[in-house]
Amino acid sequence: MKTPITLFALLVSAVLAGCGGSVGGAKVMSSDQASPKALVVVMHGAVASKDWSTIMQLIAPDFRKPMRATLDAFRDYSQEADKTAVLLEQRVGAEPANRLRQETQNFYRELLPSPLEGAVRGEDIQWNRVEIRPDQADTAWVYVDGQKSEFHHAFILSKIDGVWYVQPLNTPQGFRKVADETIANLKKGTKAWRSVQKSIKTGQINAGNVNERLWPSQGAPPTK
Secondary structure, three states, X not given: OOOHHHHHHHHHHHHHHHOOOOOXXXXXXXXXXXXXXXXHHHHHHHHXXXXXXXXXXXXXXXXXXXXXXXXXXXXXXXHHHHHHHHHHHHHOOHHHHHHHHHHHHHHHHHHOOOOXXXXXXXXXXXXXXEEEEEEEOOEEEEEEOOEEOHHHHOEXXXXXXXXXXXXXXXXXXXXXXXXXXXXXXXXXXXXXXXXXXHHHHOOOOOOOOHHHHHOOXXXXXXXX
């Protein structure tokens, strides 16, 4: 049986191969999509604050339904990961708890990277390191220090009917397929975290075996 940790690789691979009420109760930001730069600024802020309602406004319309379902699944996954981290901190130790929190955050950054990844210090955007280059009249790319932003492993900036959107690097049909695979793995991970929580409470996972149980050597999942 795969642990939630070993599912990270499966989840990230699926996202990168394909892109990349429901989604939360965060306050919706003002959505400015009149230019690529305006879109980038709002998207960066929404990703950083996990304002998924605003993110959904910025996603190209044909891709919103599978993106919403993916974010809903990630919300459930991250909630169970957070509960697991709290239990680890209380009963096992701070180090594995912090490691789990960091890996959950790292996965979120893979799932939904900021277009300005690498060009932000604290809350300040270092615009001298950023260039937004139009590719055609209706697409644009973000460059940081002369290299395409990590954001473009999964997404592109696309102008549709005069409005700029974030669009996955896939067809709507292809993105739905990738989203279904990602959601399935997220649901497995959510279920696995609940199992891990029970094992922590019963002492089956403890300070003596936590690394072996959650981070098996060479990434090999445990057989039981």
